[in-house]
Amino acid sequence: MIDIPSFMLALGVGNIAFAVLMAGYTHGGPPNPGLRLWMWARFGIGVCQLLGWSRPYLGIPALNSIEGAGWVLAVSLEVAAYCMFFGFERWRRVLVPISALALGVVFAAASAGAPVSSVSMLVASIVALFAAAMAWILLRPRSHRVSLLQRIIGANDGLFAVMVALWAASGVSSVPMGQGAAQEGVFMAGYLLMIVNGFGFLLLCKQKDDLEMTRLATTDSLTGLPNRHAFLERADLARQAALRMQQPLALVMIDIDHFKQINDRFGHATGDEALAEFARTARGVLRAHELLGRLGGEEFAAILPGTELIGARQAAERLRLAVRGATVITSGTSYTMTVSIGVVVLHPGEALGAALARADHALYVAKNGGRDRVETGMPQPQPQRYALA
Template sequence: MIDIPSFVLALGVGNIAFAVLMAGYTHGAAPSPGLRLWMWARFGIGLCQLLGWSRPYLDMPALNGVEGASWILAISLEVAAYCIFFGFERWQRVLVPVSALALAVVLAAGSAGAPVPYLTALVAGVVALFAAAMASILLRPRRRASLLQRIIGVNDAVFAVSVVVWAVGCLDSEGPPGQCTAQEYAYMAGYLLMIVNGFGFLLLCKEKDDAEMARLATTDSLTGLPNRHAFLERAEHARQAALRQRQPLALAMMDIDHFKQINDRFGHATGDEALVVFARTLRETLRAHETVGRLGGEEFAMVLPGTDLSGAVQAAERLRQAVREAMVITSVTPYTMTVSIGVVVLDPNETLGMGLARADHALYAAKSGGRDRVEVGRPQQQRA
């Protein structure tokens, strides 16, 4: 038999300790609204548990309603923290009215002098509902969840089920609340929730920060396209896959025509806007399995897996026409860009660097031939 009061005291102290450690961990770091809100939720849950531990000793009936309302507020903050962390935009429309309704019901029941078992069951039911909401956020099938998310989500689900069983047990007049096995299981699940979610949320934040650092290391900050290093890495993987599957692989080098004149005439801010518009046009024109990256300045490259020379030229022409139709807003008049493109199909015995060099020569030929055109690179054996 578990010593329930001592267990509740340990849970309360543990949750408050987690909140204090979290405050120390985040002090001086970049502000994270989700993490800050989660910290206050842990602190609030700890206070609720300390209230529950002290209630028998203080003999103040008013504490029943206060404790229940505090549980609603604390668990609502924790759900809000997960919503913010995972980027839900309209979570307030659901969570705020549901929390307000639950809070009003609990306060009304406490003011009306509802028996402790029934008030406890009511609060436990609301806590179980919010725990189930957190589990659904972490385990939702629409997005790919990491193993860490699944572990935390399953823990939330187990806690929700345990609390529901406890709530039903509290309504059973035959067994004294506080001594039933269901309550012991609920507190054990609460202990696991404190440990798993305490460390788990920190690890989720670190996982998110690591993913953001990886994204920044591989993404061009202006256009959002893969940077030179990331593009070359993906292109090399595409080359090796093409060799294994014995499929053609097309490469293209692209350059915005007269880009220096855009900067000189309209300013560098307009030049940056032209690069952004060009990158957006690339993303909208190319197919999902094709990769495009910014190599530097106004120079871009793309890889077209499974595409022969004829298909690559058609894709380049579609892109060239789409760029002509894109408008760059300037301080004077809208500006229409053009692009020159060099296209090659990689030879099986050719390295990626050699193929890009041939595409670059074709790009130079397109610029020399008048710009705003697609030029096909000469086969490797004809270059000596």
């Protein structure tokens, strides 16, 4: 048999300790509303568990309703933290009325003089519903990106919801089997909840922060395209894949014509808008599996897997015409961009740097030939072979 009062005391102290740990983790860092709400939820749950432990010793009747209301508020905050973390937009419209209704029911039952056991079972039912909601948020079937960590936390929430619901049902059942066993199950599930969810939510936040840092390190902030380092890294992976599968791979170099004149005539803000407009236009022309990146300034590049030279040139022409049809809006006037494009197809075993040099030379020819045009790069020079006399 579990010593329930001691277990409740340990859970209360543990949850408050987690809340203090989270306060130290978030102090001085970037604002994280979801983690802050979760911290207060853990603190509230810990306080409620300490109230439950102290209630038999203090003998204050009002503690029953205060503890029940505290549980409703705490689990509501925890649900809100998950909603904020996963980007639910309308969660307040649903959660706030439900939480207010649950609080009203708990206070009404306590004010009507309901027995402590009945109020406890009512609160347990509400907590089970909220825990089930958290499990659904983490494991929702329509989500295609449920990580293993989410599954572990969600399964733990689901287990806790089931155990609390069984405890609530045992309180109103006439079968004498087992309210004590159900209560022990709840406290064991609560212990797992404290450990798994305590570290789990923190790890979820860290994963999200790490992904954001990776995105910032590999993405051009102005256009949203891969930056030079990320593009070259992915382009080389595409080159290796094309070599393994013996498929063609085209490389396209693109330069916005007279970009300096755009900045000088309309200002750098218009120049930035021109870059962003080009990126939007190019993404609309290229296929989903084709990679576009910004190499720097007004220079861009694209990798077209499975594309021969004729198809790559046709794609480049479509891109050129689409850019001509796009309009950059300035203050009072509009500006039409043009681009010069160089196209090559990588030879088997050719290094990415060599292909980039050939594409860049084709781009140079396009710009010298009048701009607003597509040029094809020269074939890779083959080593000379000398016959023996």
